[in-house]
């Protein structure tokens with residue numbers, strides 16, 4: 177039997193080991209997801225049906241097998257019911273959605289021209305610009321938020337600069353305002369908007385723009401008719417990547433926002449650590465997850481329809 | 484649908500018999516290009532080019548990949564700004580006219596069909612930008628869809644079309660605005676061979692019927708020969724020769740053009756004498772000393788070193804010395820032969836040691852004159868077939 181023949185057989189019949197190895201490699205991320213996302217969520221979900229007690233852990237078990245058969249299950253909807261009754265939760269959810277939505281919009285408005293510029297730059301400048309977009313990730317997130325506190329504070333750099341220039345007489349209240357929260361969120365998450373936008377804009381065939389111009393479209397018409405619709409996947413992906421983390425954001429509103437900036441992350445924290453009401457906090461987290469999952473599912477659906 | 488890739492069912496339309504406005508000194512060119520140059524950094528993509536194209540022409544720019552064809556076309560369309568020179572179309576200087584205002588449409592090399600629009604939306608796009616009435620757009624789109632036989636596919640998206648169908652969408656989209664000039668950048672390159680040949684004739688018919696001036700860019704010399712009224716042969720950003728297909732084939736100006744259009748034999752020769760009156764010269768081939776006559780304008784003089792070029796199909800092979808006037812005759816041995824059915828190709832080593840390629844039509848069924856390897860043969864051709872090149 178010749179050597180070439182043996183080589184052929186080998187490629188046609190993948191040894192069992194290869195297959196196992198491949199399944200293993202594909203399986204790792206799923207295993208990761210199962211272990212560190214689904215399992216904790218299942219626990220949180222379970223706790224959200226319990227009743228708080230002063231004990232260790234601070235909630236009742238779901239099942240009590242010492243009781244009568246009809247009373248084994250101790251699950252209760254009380255926590256969810258409570259969420260709908262207390263105004264506080266409505267307000268924080270609404271505030272969170274509003275803050276995340278506005279921040280996403282600002283990110284889009286700033287990020288789109290930036291992504292467009294990067295995609296159109298020559299390849300050397302492009303790499304430098306992309307580096308600059310990613311650069312902030314090289315320092316700690318918390319540190320950068322503290323830096324903003326230093327910038328925006330009463331005696332911060334911005335205020336002293338403006339006062340020295342004689343533009344204002346007394347310091348402006350910038351820190352602990354909604355504006356500071358928007359600023360912090362936009363500053364932190366804008367790379368997540370720019371990168372997917374850049375990816376779609378960069379792979380767009382430039383002759384499509386020429387073709388539109390050739391057919392009589394002015395530059396702004398080319399943008400509306402061709403560039404914008406074709407970059408929709410990037411817009412949606414970028415918006416989700418900003419909106420989802422922004423909605424549950426805790427650190428930024430806690431450090432930069434006012435006392436009244438009741439975003440859901442803050443409420444969640446308070447329920448867990450101040451009130452020690454784990455079941456209620458779990459219910460808050462579950463609802464938050466549902467709010468976040470719905471837009472993702474809609475996005476997936478629209479992607480599938482396009483194909 | 485058996486003729487799904489046919490632009491026009493009417494194949495009987497007569498081929499366009501070109502008038503020859505370029506020979507008329509009075510004729511005003513429709514497109515005038517003067518001293519046009521384009522540099523990318525230090526690299527000259529188009530280098531001081533002059534060109535006149537007349538109304539109704541099907542003009543082809545032919546050259547290898549990277550020679551600057553697309554750049555020239557893109558300057559005509561207004562996508563690239565020239566570094567120097569002038570483009571005048573229909574008497575109007577295009578310098579300050581942006582792409583979207585030029586009376587020109589282009590069919591792109593990659594087709595550039597809008598992927599998010601249906602066939603219909605693609606084709607109507609240009610008319611919508613011109614703010615035409617809805618009813619007029621509808622009728623013109625309908626007519627155009629019929630012309631390019633896409634009516635049934637009007638609601639399809641480009642990713643549901645074949646390559647040939649996308650090509651027709653691109654063509655229809657460019658034609659519907661009834662431009663004065665249609666630029667086509669390698670319109671057939673992405674099609675397979677059979678479809679390409681068929682579409683060539685459809686393009687000619689279409690151009691003939693619509694009377695639009697076509698400027699076609701291609702790297703395929705056969706395509707250039709079939710399509711064009713005139714061909715500009717381009718190399719490294721410059722035009723080497725601008726002539727009719729017959730002229731570039733039969734009377735190339737230099738080795739580059741001669742080589743570009745199929746196989747050709749070159750001989751080194753020395754001019755013996757010239758006859759300015761009859762515009763002929765006699766020359767002697769290097770080594771063999773074979774003497775020959777050739778037509779030549781007055782630019783040569785005695786003792787010039789020249790190249791004589793002869794196409795393989797002009798040469799006859801025979802085992803006996805042929806008789807006749809004005810023949811150039813040389814001897815050699817058959818080194819190689821190949822039978823292609825309709826023709827045979829011989830590679831004959833001449834006495835000078837040079838290989839001469841001969842292509843003979845097998846116009847008789849008889850199996851006489853079957854040449855064998857190592858046969859001694861005479862090669863002969865009419866003196867009018869000698870092309871004298873200066874390099």
Ligand SMILES: Nc1ncnc2c1ncn2[C@@H]1O[C@H](COP(=O)(O)OP(=O)(O)O)[C@@H](O)[C@H]1O
Nearest residue numbers: 523524528546547548549550551552553554555
């Ligand atoms: N935008 C550009 N920037 C830099 N070089 C370019 C650009 N466009 C074309 N070129 C160069 O100019 C030359 C001619 O290109 P092109 O006109 O596209 O050639 P062709 O169409 O004949 O194949 C090529 O060498 C190409 O690399």
Ligand SMILES: [Mg+2]
Nearest residue numbers: 552553592668
């Ligand atoms: Mg090209």
